[in-house]
Each structure stands twice: as C-alpha cells, then as structure tokens.
Amino acid sequence: MVSLTPGRAGFRLVVRAWSRRWCIRAAAPVREAITLAVRVSASRADTRRGHARRVRGRGPGRVGRGQARAVVGQAVAGAVRGGAFGRVRGMGEQSRVVEIYTDGACAPNPGPGGWGAVLRWGSSEKDLCGGEATSTTNNRMELMAPIRALETLKRAPLVVDIYTDSVYVRDGITKWIPRWRANGWQTSGRQPVKNVDLWQRLDEAVRRHEVRWHWVKGHAGHPENERADRLAARGLQEAVAQSAGQR
Secondary structure (H helix, E strand, C coil), X not given: CEEECCCCCCCCEEECCCCCCCEECCHHHHHHHHHHHCEEEEECCCXXXXXXXXXXXXXXXXXXXXXXXXXXXXXXXXXXXXXXXXXXXXXXXHHHXXXXXXXXXXXXXXXXXXXXXXXXXXXXXXXXXXXXEEEECHHHHHHHHHHHHHHHCCCCCCEEEEEECCHHHHHHHHHHHHHHHHCCXXXXXXXXXXXHHXXXXXXXXXXXXXXXXXXXXXXXXXXXXXXXXXXXXXXXXXXXXXHHXXX
C-alpha cells in the first residue's frame, strides 16, 4: 500500500496493490517514482464542492481525484517495471508453506526400524531421523516420520505439503481415519485399529495445520524421497548402535 498524505489538507490518496505474489522489496524506489511523476496537494478554493483536490504535475492544469489515481497508478506501474516491486519467494503466503518428505524402514520387518523426514521452508531445510532398536514394523516407522516432522513445527497454523511413499499412510489419513474416529477407533468390522496410538497422535498433529498429502513412488529417483530413505536407514542404524552400546 502506498499512501500520499498532504499535511494540512488531510487528503489521502491510497493506491493498493492487492496480490499475494507481490510484495514491496524497497520503499524508496516507489517514493522516488511517485515523486517524479506527481505532486499531490489540496485546495479549498472551490467552495461549491468543499475541499477540491488537485494534482500538480510537470505541466499546468487541474485534474480530479480519478485522474490523480490514474497518474499515481501509472507511476507505481513504472516502479514495478523498474524493479521497485519484485516477486519474492518465501514472503507473504509462501512463508507459511512447509514441505515435508518422509520415509520409514525396517530390517527385517518386523524388527528394528528407523524413520526419516526432510523439512523445507523457503530456503531453509532440516533433516530429522530416529529409530527403534526393539521390534517394530515398517508401517509404524512410516507413521512416525510425519508425526515427528509435524511435531517439530513450532508455528501454527501452517500450510504443510507432506510427501510419502506409503499407501498405508496416505489412505489411512485421507480415507480411513474419519470412519475410525466416528467408530471409536474401530474398523468397519468392529476390530481395534492397528497402530491406533500412532494414528491418534498423527490425527492430533494434523489438526494444528492445513495439511495436503501427496503420494510419491518410492525408490524411483525422487531426490527428496531418496534423501528421506537414507535418513530412515541412518535412524535405524543409530538406534541399533545405541542399543548395543547400552548392553
């Protein structure tokens, strides 16, 4: 928003650039562009209309408010073309979007397991991993990855894109969990939901944000998925090594 306010006249001409993709990169170039283009002032000379407004430019003459807005609008457009405004990733709406890539591993299944997650927020990244040396399952590790990643986020609400190669996680969170919750965390066959402790924990973590789920094919060369896979393997190895060291 650019505001020009003459001191005594109390007249404010406001030009607003409403766009989520644009933000002010530097205020000074905008002011310079508008100062060179127009000079806004107010006049009380026309008593029939009350406070008459005029804009004195480089040439003589008076213009009305509509024309003044047009002139200032052109000045702002020129400032945009000149670089005073720019498309800045990571600000405004974009700053609320977090990307999370997750994976789980188990060797053997069931057996010791690990999970990994890659968090990306604009130009910032964070790797997470962990594991269990006791007997667990691949599905539990696939669940732990998004749970721990979401629990790491301190700000809320955020828009979160989660990428998983687990059909179990994708279908569970997008299709099954509303019915499980309505049925008292039982399946349609009135059986207890497997891994219910983790599903409830994931359900709680998701409620704090706007989460969009995406499925990617595992071991298909997706860079972030491969990275999450390596983190899961590292989490498994570290858990096993730590357990062995405690014996």
